[in-house]
Amino acid sequence: MGKGRLAFAALALALAMPAGAADLLFKASFDESAEGPYNEYDAARFLTQATFGPTLGEIQRLQQIGYNAWLNEQVAMAPTLHTPYLDFRDGLGEDVYQQVRQEAWFMRAVTAPDQLRQRVAFALSEVLVVSDQNSAVDDAFALANYYDLLLQRGLGNYRQLLREVTLHAVMGNYLSMRGNQKENVTENIRPDENYAREIMQLFSIGLVMLDANGQPVLSGGQPVPTYTQATIRGFARVFTGWNWSGCTANEYEWCYPDDTHQVWWRQPMVPFAAFHETGSKQLLNYTGVSLAGGLLPANTGANAATADLDAALDNIFNHPNVGPFVAKRLIERLVSSNPSPAYVGRVAAKFANNGSGVRGDLAAVVRQVLMDPEARKRASAPANAGKLREPLLRITQLWRGMDARSGDNRYREGWPDYYGGQAALRAPTVFNFFLPSYSLPGEIAAAGLVSPEFQIATDTFITRMSNEIAGKVYWFWRGNPELSAEDVTVDLARDMSLANTPSKLLDRYDLLFMAGAMSAPMRQILLDDLNQIDLSGGDDARRERIQDALWLMLNSPEYVVEK
């Protein structure tokens, strides 16, 4: 789109908008869009990383307002939460189990306006993992509430996010911090080390010391551990004395929310002084640590549990690993499995200081992840940049790109793990669906690359994903008389006129699904297929061209590896 057309489009849009929005739009269009996107392909590529998939409308709009204005809008936008939807269905007297939570997830992913927030929350849900596969937390409302926390704090400060995650009843039950109590030698009780271990290994600093670019620090050729068993014991002692909001000291060891106290699942855990370890605790010790030697002194004060918790979270949060650790996790989920150290370093620097002296500002971190030259310019990225698309993201991209909806606006997609090995908050363990360090044996491992998403690309799931996308394209299309109002359908009618000219059809899908990166040989293979479908077949033939174009593209090597 040329500059003149862009300005005209912005003007036309502005005229149709409220005054405040128009100001914003003009400011964005004429003052801030110098950073791009410079064409629709750049816009689509950005939206693939920052949302659950580009739509024609959002591509156009991003081109009009530019990256910065788009990001500002998204960061300012209120979260579209999941729990209210479960409450709504519950209020209708329906049974609400995990499938309704998955429905809420798909509905938000496909339709919510706060796409950046939704996408980042999903990324965080694969780092700060809880799962309905653990029966201690298999309450759908509780898990939705945990997801809402990720939505509400995902673009806030990591310190606050970490605190609220730590005290969430779901996490408390998932990693057995709730009900944890101080050492009692006579009864042979020792503080549970589960949460102490995972908050360090998986949520904040990892196992080995990292430099500012996320590379392991070596000493004598060996990586340097971030903590010892003594540190784990120290944190285990910190995380004692917390329980359900409605618990009492007398009931500490057995309180549990019955049907009339389900709200406990949605309230942060609260401290119980009698069960909190008041002695000193060995915490992390690192250069620049504020506690001398990383040792938290004994505290017998009335608020010791809370004070210890905050001191311990500060101790973790200020560890130099947190920035590069979080940077890597977010880059992996949004942009690329194998970022250059410099890219990690630039994002980590934003974590350390958002430009205003604030540490842990996730909005600034996410902005850097997305606006970094290595994310924005293919030419700036290493040759191996990119990632295997996650199964859930393949589904949402199809549905957003093809305006999928059902007759009653519901998204009954309760068991995507059946075909993709993945569903929101349904990882098999706290180690997520796949490990960040997973490296597919063979060429990828030999090259020293990691390929996390390949870990769930098993024979079964490769087959089922191919078939699932086929079902969603060849069968679940709007207007298929065999379907019911409950079925989620893609809108093929929109593209029927393009189907008369296969190259135009491919142009559109190349934009929506591959950000214009389809190679000439791949295009030719698809054209050869589509041209064999004789248009004398009328609408059926046009539809088949669309369906073939979609299915072949969405299952092609060039597509499934997002670059």
Add this chain to the structure above:
Amino acid sequence: MTNRSRREFVRNALCATASSALFPAMLGKLSLAQAAITPGTSVLQGTGYRALVCLYLYGGNDAFNMMVPRDAAHYATYAATRSALALPAAGLLPITPTVAPADGAQYGLHPRMGALRDVFESGKAAIVANVGPLLYPITRAQFEAGSVPTPAQLYSHSDQQLFWQTPRADTSERTGWGGKLADLFFASNANPILSMNISLDGENVYQAGVQVSPYFMNAGGAETIWPIEGEWAARRRAAFDALYARNYAHPFERAVVQKMGRTRAVSAQLEDALAAVPADTAPFNRFDQAWAALSPAREVPWFARQLQMVARLLAVRGTLEMSRQIFFVGMGGFDTHATQLVDHGELMEDLALALKTFHQVTTDLAIADRVTTFTASEFGRSLTRNEDGTDHGWGSHHLVVGGSVNGRRIYGRPPSLLADNNPDDTGYGQVIPTTSVEQYAATIAKWYGLSDTDRATVFPNLSRFASADLGFMNPAPA
């Protein structure tokens, strides 16, 4: 996460990255895990075929109505406790173990399990009494005092399913003992692409290993990518093939091409092999014949169709170049909270007939002594009843069938069935297991070839129990 599962996690990561630049980082993880990594030491090459078939009874089988005491004294206790759910003594099918069971009782099988009685009396089926997940041996007094740890979330379907399959009652890890055996044995298969573990009933923890992930197929055959299958798909298949025949610049794209090729090769290989052994030919049509003989109205149940597919796969093991395999079959409907007498009877009949028929087919295939089928189920039912059904229990009897089974015996100690002051009861009719799942599983795994040195890797808590080998398996043929 426990140290144990952490160790496996690390080992997985290590295996995956052994040749990569991440190796030093992984060594760091190793030292932190404070664990020696035991390399797989018992990988067998070229020895005789062996297969395990895990028949999972979803819902919790009421085995206290599957095997019932029939001598007067023990039956009276049973009848008093079970009251309206007690099976009439006259209908029980007597079994005659060659060694008296530990409680000295005489037993009979459920009246509709005549097929199983035949196999038991022929010496090819054994009953293992009162098995369940345990952390340590535990008495009722210890249970009530809370002085000996017990598995978390007793009586919960999902947790106890996990503990039966891992089979460790102290972990939430999602790998099972079938998967861990596969990690040790998969290299003995000449077939480089077909997983050693095949599930006929979808996802399960039992077959998930650290390195080996199970292959899912169904009773009808391998799952295939249907838009490129068959005559009608020729045009699209040509395009798809062309996309996957290109040379790609990105190593991830090359990996995708390789994986897709492998996936399609596996399903094609299975379909080709299975075409030689159609389900409607002998001996596989025994399943249809068995249920037709039962009643013209009865259809072969789905889990029996799964066993039929396992039998066909066994028949083509040579074509598929497999020497070690583990199969998973699932049967549902056991959560008999209500109308138990009617529902459970039919389940017992189907179960018995399926086990007998499958064993017959393996005998026809001259492979019966190389195939061991065993039941698993998250728990037994409560001895007490709720109106016309039972609640979730803990310990339960299990069945092991195959040519290598030292059968016609009841292993382990059957529990007391007393309603009151029962030393084997938690107090609510939920029976404390007298044999742990690890003992049960380890006995089968030993037959399968698990060495004593690797035993602790797969069954780390086994040493807490009196016996690592319950004796119900004869040595496997060479």
